[in-house]
Amino acid sequence: MALLEVKDLHTSFFTDAGEVKAVNGVSFNLDRGKVLGIVGESGSGKSVTAYSIMQILAPAGKIVSGSIKLDGQELVGAGERVMRDVRGNKISIIFQDPMTSLNPTYTIGRQLMEAILLHTNRNRQEAWDRAIEMLRLVNINEPEKRMKQYPHEHSGGMRQRIMIAMALACEPDILIADEPTTALDVTIQAQILELMQKLQKEMGMAIIMITHDLGVVAQMCDEIVVMYAGSYCERGTADEIFYNPRHEYTKGLLRSIPTVSTMGQKLQPITGTPIDLLNLPEGCPFAPRCDAAMKICIKKAPESMDINENHKASCWMNVADQAKQGGAQSASVAAQPSSDSSQPDVVQPASASSAVQTADSQTSDSSDTSDAFPQTDSTDKGGAQ
């Protein structure tokens, strides 16, 4: 059993402008001692996923449905008493901006002590010792002196390390780090990431690493969840996601970032603009920006599909590919009386290059799931018979 199991999580904000479906069916598992990365563009629901797990959503926010199990125990609907215990002893969170989560009017020492006294059974002396020990652990020099200072007397990197010390003081099973290094310089970022990796090994905790930086994910994570518009595009081991991406958004993202090999070449951007959650399209949320979109994509949201035992993806492309590979199987699909297989009914590709991709994955316009498969080359043969 996984340490944390999130299943089909839906979280919405009920605002004056309407229901903002911030998280829209996210599922993943986190095993003990592993690092899971959540990536996606700004507004894709990464933070709301984290806040849902902690149940620290803003007042307008509500978990609408789904399940979050920690060590087998259901947390959705479990009540505030259970959640206080979870937040204190089992899951800790580091926020993106350390300045907003450290209280500027209290000394570092007071804040660390409070966290430790609240969540562990230590007396004041033990808590003080523990706080000093934690500051040493995160490489803060002269911790006795630092305990008496205020947050503004520390640099951004130091504040972030103090936040980590605070989050770790109660020895959580899971550490959620929400963009912990986004505001920092690369050399300081490297220090923090290295520190997190070291602590994770020593203390055996699991980490959920939320970031938009694919470099950070590649360095830190065993598994990755890619999010777009509140739902997950795909999830799998880091190697699967980077070397065998099976969702058009992930593919586009990986193509668009500069690497050593793009020097002197044009980058391949993802076209279009980020999603508006108040106006989610009916089918695949990425369809308006997807060069490979097919007719079925704008009609019906793709379901999650197993690519292999280490990899799941929600993209109609995979169904098309599978149909293409399993010849016999797709022939049977083609043999079904599908209305317009002779008149390919594809979404107009946005660019010439994608026309190549789209041409061999034309989709039939079927309404029920069983034959909602995109039809392949063999379709034409089927139609000709």
Added chain:
Amino acid sequence: MTSDNNATPLIEVRNLKEYFPINTGWFRTTPLKAVDDVSFDIMKGETLGLVGESGCGKTTVGRTILFLYEPTSGEVIYDGKPIKTKEDIKQYRTKSTMVFQDPYSSLNPRMTVSDIIGEPLDVHKMYANAAEREERILELMDHVGLNSEHASRYAHEFSGGQRQRIGIARSLAINPEFIVCDEPVSALDVSIQAQVINMFDELQDKLGLTYLFIAHDLLVVRHISDRIAVMYLGKMVELADADEIYEHPLHPYTKSLISAVPIPDPKIARSNQRIPLVGDIPSPLNAPSGCPFRTRCQYATDACAESMPTFEEISSGHFVACHRVNEIND
């Protein structure tokens, strides 16, 4: 990307200093040496990348060479001509401009796209009649991939990437030869960054522009730059071709900086040997004596505390400021 016709410098910066007086007590000010004796050239048609930690002086370099700050001392030579008088600066302002980091705050949300782009045209009286103004605005919008229907819409109606395009069109209005791009893609989402980076590339080809490109994302800088300069605490510590500086960094700070970049490829990232830096960047108000990097440098010796190493050309086109550059790198 580097080519031979880059040989003539468009901008020559000589011993530039920019000190800000900071109140440190009653009637007492201390100079904050934001830029401290920096010299470099930017060639015609080239992109010079400028990198370094937050607060090291990148933006100040950019603003000072555009005379948005009055230099404390030093010289800027534009196209062979030193810029000295008010009249020189006025002339220079018609050829040089800046693109800012934040597409959200740098545009007035209550102005239409056409007003925003037209403003510099009005200021510099760059048209004969209304029709010509209109035509020029549409041409500028076309350069940055905005279509004409956008002209009458307000800035706040646009996404970050589109606002950055509007800002760039506005910067292009004066027909500049030289643009300081200060973190122009940092505020944009990864998926949008590539669109804007490509646009900078295309505009450079089309209009023969020269860029000083400031960014903290080293992979972005490497992608776009012909040469790259590295700053630390107000000083320039290394400058070389983009490839050269990534493959053979010579300064200990550059080595750490480049090794710290997370590579978006798990196999490379896992085997990457980072060179950790201890400690934090010192305050520029009390910079260390001698080499500014010595408090964090694993190679520092007593000599490093005594004098600032000179910025020297170690091999063709590769400049470094480190006393021990030869010992460290053999």
